[in-house]
Amino acid sequence: MDTSKSDFDVLIVGAGISGIGMAAHLEEHCRGKSYAILERRENLGGTWDLFRYPGVRSDSDMHTLGFIFEPWKHEKSIADGSAILEYLNRIVDERGIRENIRFGMRVETADFDSKRARWIVSVVTPEGERKRLTANWLYLGSGYYDYDEPYDPGFELGEFAGDVVHPQFWPEDLSYEGKNVVVIGSGATAVTIVPSMAKRAAKVTMLQRTPTWMFSRPARDGMANFLRKVLPEETAYKITRWKNVVMQDIGFKRAQSKPEKVKEFLTKKMQGHLGDKYDATAFTPPYDPWDQRLCLVPDADLFEAIKDGKAEVVTGRIARFGKDSVALEDGREIPADIIVTATGLKLAIAGKIAVSVDGTPVDFAQRFYYKGCMFSNLPNLAVVFGYLNASWTLRADLNAAYVCDVLNMMDEKGADIAVPALTEAEAAALEEDDIFDFSSGYIQRSKAIMPKNAVGFPWRLNQDYRVDRKQMKSDPIDDGILHFKALPHAPADEAAPARSGSTQSTI
Template sequence: MDSSDSDFDVLIVGAGISGIGMAAHLEMHCPDKRYAIVERRERIGGTWDLFRYPGVRSDSDMHTLGFVFEPWRHEKSIADGSSILEYLDRIVDERGIRENIRFGLRVETADFDSATARWVVTVVTAEGERKRLTANWLYLGSGYYDYDEPYDPGFELGDFQGEVVHPQFWPDDLAYEGKNVVVIGSGATAVTIVPAMAERAAKVTMLQRTPTWMFSRPARDRLANFLRKVLPSETAYKITRWKNVVMQDVGFKRAQTKPEQVKEFLTKKMQEHLGDSYDANSFTPPYDPWDQRLCLVPDADLFEAIKRGDAQVVTGRIARFAPEAVVLEDGSEIPADILVTATGLKLAVVGKIAVSVDGDPVDFSQRFYYKGCMFSNLPNLAVVFGYLNASWTLRADLNAAYVCDVLNLMDAKGADIAAPALSQAEEDALEEDDIFDFSSGYIQRSKAIMPRNAVGFPWRLNQDYRVDRKQMKSDPIDDGILHFKALPHAPADDAAPARSPATRTAS
């Protein structure tokens, strides 16, 4: 990277869904802003480039995991990883975003200099060389989990002589044809891997300590495909997107208000799919639906693999690992040539970047979320943490549109700094809420490092897209909480031209 090309209006961290979405919103609504995306990998895609395990796919429909501004045109709405990468590649090429991406740069530190209203960002190349970038605004689209280190449950592999792989670091040359595979875990990753590997392995066993609520739906959305034939693609996409948003929201809220009814519905559907292969012990979780994220089984592929005898689900606790088997506490043994440890993710805050303001480290666990986007008393910084009960991109679109509105209002006001102000007295008066009301292991393990959450908007990260969408559009940007400041000695020729706030986009 040319050292002269190092100062930007907006610096975006991460070239996955969140970062690409922010860049596209800037191109549409802040075209005068100079931005760059720094990406530690050599390709775009983030999660969808990282995960290479068999069958990798979305567990959300692509009409909501896709962006509000770019229709999803594939026949399958539950898409495989390669189709999602094609979608993202097309966006960065057609919208002129790729030329603004700097690959192979890992962000190490970010310090906000109040005197100049610039983030001073240290990036490290693959060769270990450090470079300095500066920007007025920092947008973190770096995801929510640790790319370097997955969750380690502490298995003592003992005498096991086979191969052990983790989905986050899948080897390109793993040969599993005719092998016995044991996938440890019962989350979305395991539910994806098991039917995909069952097509070539001798037998695949999903070994779970606790069952997971699952539901099946067709990978193809018939209504979406019909609408696309009779309506312009943008119109068909909007209708399908909103239909899926409402259905998801209604389903989630029904699980909260009538959990027993939802349990009966999900159980009946699994019984219908599995027939004689249904085992209540392995498909009846000890918690209510949506206490943890439901696992999607598109086209019932996992259930079909079980009925064929190519896969099985075993519920039990591991006692030890034998040379060619997993031994359970009840004494039973599961033959294993390959172990896949689909045991979950390790969450990370702001991509493990050391963030500071004027040299003082920022402890995000002591900051309150502001509109699910910014943080109390932290200037010119926004993040994306998507929904746990809906598609990630729904939040990413909302946050990107909001930041564009803030940037345009800053220009109109001649401001250099925008920060959500929260006094100590106001903070003491806030009633705190559980940031994530989910019992999933990866959520519970991470609570100590997560930012704080209040009961009332705007000091919270909400889990209700329809409410967020309404509030983010109707509430004024200049709400008396978001404080704007102009530098007293900013050179006149550096001042941004004044513009009217942009019209908000429909996310």
């Protein structure tokens, strides 16, 4: 892109699913708007470029993890990371988005100048050079976790002499052929890594403190692949997408209303896959299904690895690490040449960007979500935090479409600022709700930094896509809460160009 341009209508942070989705919506619904995507890495893809561990794949179907505007065309709906990157690269090339991405740009600060209706955004290049960009709107597609630091459970590795790796920073040259591998953790990452590494390792042990509810489904969606043969691609995709949305929703709500029935169903499925290798201790969590996210086991690959004797699941607490083993509190020792610490992520708000308004720092923990997209009394800023009980992209699509509607409404009104207004008295009267009713460790550890959530719409981050979709379509943009404001006159100084954009050369 033209790197001399420094002022935009919209700045998007992150070239992963959320950022690319926003850019695609702008291209289609706000064609006159100038934008740039700031990506700290050298490649697009976000999570799908960062994670390089064996077997990396989606943990939900690509008909809902894919965008609403771009059909998923691969035969496998539970997709490998490389296929997801191919999908994203095709979108940015076919839609002319790539030329608007600036790679190697880490956003440090963002300050909204309310007198000029401009976000002043400071970025750092890989060479350590600091530069500045300005924009009327800031869209944070920076994900939900810390790219620099995973969760550290504080293991004392003692005399362990083998390799220790975290999935977030997987070394390209790690050799595990014929070795004993211990994967510590029981979440989606561990469930993915274990069967993949088991193909080459001598033995892979998934060491868990607490079991996780798992369910298996084919990696290929038979109905989707049939519909693609008999219907136009877009029609087949829409039907499959909605079918999967409904099935996800039904499954989640049934787990809430009839947890014992769902437990019984999941247990019978695992027993059927594992046969005499089924161990109730290893596969019976102490919580109800969907109190934490269910782990997907595509094509029963983890269960097949266990049946083949290439993998095992051990439940216990670590006492110490020996030179070539992990010792448990109950006296058992697990041979280990390699330890993989699949112990979870560390959440981060707003991509760890220091956000402020007129120089005053923004504490997101003191702001209410507005329509799961904006925040109380914070102008011209939107963010994406996907669903915990469904695919991330469902919310990314909703939020991108909503922001485009807001931008178009601002143009109609001649407004420079759009802010969800909430007085102190109104905030005090709101009944607060648990923002995430999930017991997962990474959720519980991060509640103190999360924004506030009210019981009722619009001041909440909801976890029901079908309700959100209906509400976002029916609720007017100009709802009396979102306040629109025009500046008294156009900015005259070069640090604050007019809303249509400028070509001042600062980056």
